[in-house]
Amino acid sequence: MEWLLILAALCNEAALETPEHVQSIEGSSTEKALLEMVERGGVDIEGVRTKYPLLRSTGRVSDLPLMVTSHLADGEVVLTVVKGSPLEVLARCGHLRKSNHILPMTEEGRRRIEIENASAAAAGLRVLAFAYQFETGGDPGETGREEAGFIWTGFAELVDPVREGAHGLVQNLHRAGIRTVLITGDQSLTAQHIAEQLQLSGDEPLRILDSADLEGHPPGGPWKPSSSVPTSSQGSIPPKNSKLFKLTREPAFM
DSSP, X not given: OHHHHHHHHHSOOOEEEOGGGOOEEESOHHHHHHHHHHHHXXXXXXXXXXXXXEEEEESSBTTBSEEEEEEEEETTEEEEEEEEOHHHHHTTEEEEXXXXXXXXXXXXXXXXXXXXHHHHHHTTEEEEEEEEEEEXXXXXXXXXXXXXXXXXXXXXXXXXXBOTTHHHHHHHHHHTTOOOOEEESSOHHHHHHHHHHHTTTXXXXXXXXXXXXXXXXXXXXXXXXXXXSOGGGOEEOOOTTOOOOOOBOOOEEO
């Protein structure tokens, strides 16, 4: 568990600020929630970041839902950390860390991780996975390739509660004849749970658009979903005059 917290502190864009000797965390809501998890777990964030100074950070690798950071570990040894979509992270792992032991990743172990991820996502949780590897030399941070050189470390599960009044807002939009779709960067199962809570699709089939699929497509144009999105979701990009509403509150870790 401690190593997972260390990775969450390193592969994180949030910063610790101490204005007038009062420490605060500055960054996106997700990154802040992760650092709060690290703090509550008793890990010294500044100490960890000093021990493993940042060499390189890539917010998104080759349009994949991954964040990668590389850190100087010892001499010429580089610690590379990857965080993001559980299935994308898992595809890059040939080993797993369990009780401070490094074990080969078996097909059974892989299936268990996939089932655990699907179960958490179906319950509406946002799931982020963490993995790492130590390397000597080479170009740090090059992890867009689907290679099994990483060590699976675990999940961080966050709850992103539906905002108060969001359900009523959706119903008012439907009564006004306005069609609603859900655009998400999360896993489809997580989005589906939230959409069902809000009755987002009304009496029509649920439409979930992955935000990554919208890149490079003009508003109002045709859209074909990625393989991770149900095929019933295909349709057209919302036009420019579409209204976007944030329907969930700030995330918090489980």
